[in-house]
Amino acid sequence: METKNHVFIATSIDGYIADKNGSIEFLQTIPNPENLDFGYNAFIKKMDAIVMGRGTFETVLEFGISWPYQIPVFVVSSRIQDVSDDLARKVEIVNGSPTEITQMMTERGFTNIYIDGGITIQRYLQEDIIDEMIISTIPVILGGGTSLFGELTDLLEFEWISSEIFLNAITQVKYRRKR
Incomplete structure (x- = not known):
């Protein structure tokens, strides 16, 4: 069976996964009184x-x-x-x-690998071996920091699979690589 590489990550509106100091505290800017996991537990259960x-x-x-x-x-x-x-x-x-x-x-x-970490994800994208991405956007603008995406030599096309909104603030979109 073919191995598939998956991403599950959150970014700021401007595409950063950590601020200029490397902090991920921005992920906590939206109160989560229901203690939602944003689909993470269902996702991780599918990973090997x-x-x-x-x-x-x-x-x-x-x-x-x-x-x-x-x-x-x-x-x-x-x-x-x-x-x-x-x-x-x-x-x-x-x-x-x-x-x-x-x-x-x-x-x-x-067969199902969760790829995590900014530089690691960028390297996998550069080699075009990311199959699916779930990206949650936190409604903040950091203005700099660690970017989720780096430079690529080729255009990578993804297709939309689904979208969901959590806590009336966080938008989560699932994409699949077009092959």
Whole structure:
């Protein structure tokens, strides 16, 4: 079976996933009294594994909570050599191009991969191996920071699958890559 790479992420109106200081606090600007997960739990149940960048991995560790993922996590990094003992069976450090990592994931039997982290997503898009994206837009303008999208050499066309509005403020759109 073919491996598919998926993105589930939130951005500001101007397309940033973190502010100029690397903070993601803007994600909390809309009160969520119902504690909605914005479809995340349904999404993650369909995933076999997560590929995330080093920066995202380090951000998750800074949350000060127990490890939040129940599926294998592969961290793309040339700087990190190993992980703490408590994460040894949950996290694996990988290196290589997105195509090489996807091939390794396919060989290991993973079919639905959650790609997370700005630079990692950009690299996967540059190699045109993102199949679906769910993007939630938070109604704030950051004016700079970490952009979700980087420069591409070719136009990548996606088709709209669905849209949903949460808390009368957050717009979530699901796209599929046109092939």
